Amino acid sequence: MSGVTLERVTKTFSQVHALDDVSLEIVSGELVALLGPSGCGKTTLLRSVAGLEEPTSGRILIGGRDVTGVPTRERPIGMVFQSYALFPNLTVRQNISFPLEVRHRPPAEIRERVAELLEIVRLGPQADRYPHQISGGQAQRCALGRALAPSPEVLLLDEPLSALDALVRTRLRDEIRRIQQLVKTTAIYVTHDQSEAMAIADRVAVMNHGRVEQVAAPPALYEEPATEFAATFVGSRNALELPIADGRIGLGAAFSIAAPAASRERAIAFFRPEDVQVAVGSMGHPAVVEMKIFLGPTTRLHLATAVGDRTARLHADMPSRAAAHLEEGSVVAVRVDPQHVRAFPVDA
Amino acid sequence: MSAAAPAVAAPNRRAGAGGTARRAAEAALFLGLGLYFAVPMIAVLLYSLATRWTAEVLPEAYTLTWWQSTLADPEILAAFQTTLVLATLTAAVDVALVVPAAYWARVRNPRIRPLVETSAAIPFALPYLVIGFALLQFSGIVAPGLQGTFPLVVLGHCAIAFPFVYWAVDGSMAAAGIERLSEAGETCGAPPWQIIRRIVFPNITPGIVSGSLLAFATSFGEFALTQMVGRGIYTIPIWSASAIRSYSGESGDFNRLAVVTMISFFVLFVLSAIVVYFNRGQAARLLPGAATVDKREQP
Structure with a gap:
């Protein structure tokens, strides 16, 4: 078994909590994405598992063994860095064999293992090139091969796709997933890109201010964000601050739901642009189309609507063909299925 | 005078x-x-080859006499030997001290960086005479036996030359991203000495080579500090200065000075050329993934 357990891990950099009492259980063979904005502690968490940072308090276990305080080189890990961090003086083949050589494996075994990895990361033809002679995507696949060479129990990936252009990014993302499932290693994947996290991970841990706010499978996270931060960070959402009347909040005829228990006067309602139904002249809350943005299959409408005596703005996504007849300036009626609206108390 | x-x-x-x-x-x-x-x-060069060169645009006639007599002068040859040994030792000691210090300041303990950088700026800010005087005062307290000796001159030269080595080495460490490479080495399971030998050194050789050259050249041309700290240490700059001072109007003194200057220039020029040749293309090598994507390949 080679899961990773974090027990109440705290890391303080000069009085700032980079990690604030984080506990997380990652089971063997699972890929967990750490998702959050920059400065949320996701990279610090990853580096703590690698031993590149020492937690101020708490314990880290890999495969049931307490590795807190164990030097990086003695941990059963492999790591892929955002900036590749390939050794410029070594060829692709030498980069991949480096971790095996420093472990003094027999030469025959090294040759065999390196050939196997070159196959897995598909760098056979580039094996004898130097890092500056290959593309960014190839460099990152080489880094992946190097990280996997000693068959680590845990693979750590620190924003591995951030330095690559969009096309290469999605292809390599799927490639990383394929290889991770092929070699059946446990993996922790740090990213600030929510679609990348949802596409690649078994579970996503949303982090904010050094804390893990929610850990869930991508569909559950998308549909049922547990916190306001998770709701705003994952996917694009409308956020409307609404007054509470008779224990309910609502937007005219668009929707009405029970107010969250903890709130007294106002609450924030979150709902996705794709859950806003837009029609002309039928039942619903009136709104004015301020802008129309064609996105291919869908069109995004920027709508202005009255909330009490204020004007609120919200986004609605609809199939482009259905949006074709709408003009900027036309008045529409919006409705939202109440079961797609989530409400959170307004912070005091 | 030394740059290519x-x-x-x-x-x-x-x-x-x-x-x-x-x-x-x-x-x-x-x-x-x-x-x-x-x-x-x-x-x-013309002066070193001229018989007489006073009134005309070009010398009156040419001769190899000055070159022959200079290269046969045991005093000058000894001064060259002393200067070369001193410059080589200065470069070697500085590299041996500065590379670990720069690595430590970058990778292990970034908090000492401001201290290291400040000390690497001091020799630029202070006149060498002040440094020489301080060295005499200090050695007078801790090791009076060292005063006037060759090792103390080496130390003095190291003190004024080390900033050149530091900035060159630190710059190449920055260019290579040595912190990240060290971390990558650790995650590969490599012990520290393997990281230094197999990853750090090969990727900062351009900085070490050009830093050594700068230290070598600094020491090679240094006069004031040698004069002040070394008793009877006879280097080429000291020989040159005394040649100018003792000019008797006798023909040949300045021609031989020209010969010595040409030889010094040639030594440093050849070293610079070697450094340029050695470091060519090194910068490009430090950019992994720099190759353009071949459209036929997978990412």
């Missing part, structure tokens, strides 16, 4: 009259710069 000819920007490809004027201006600038460097050296 400066590199000039690649020709601008903008077409038209503006481009031509620009190219002409560039050529004029390059030529002017070339003359600025070359004319004094040519003058010294």
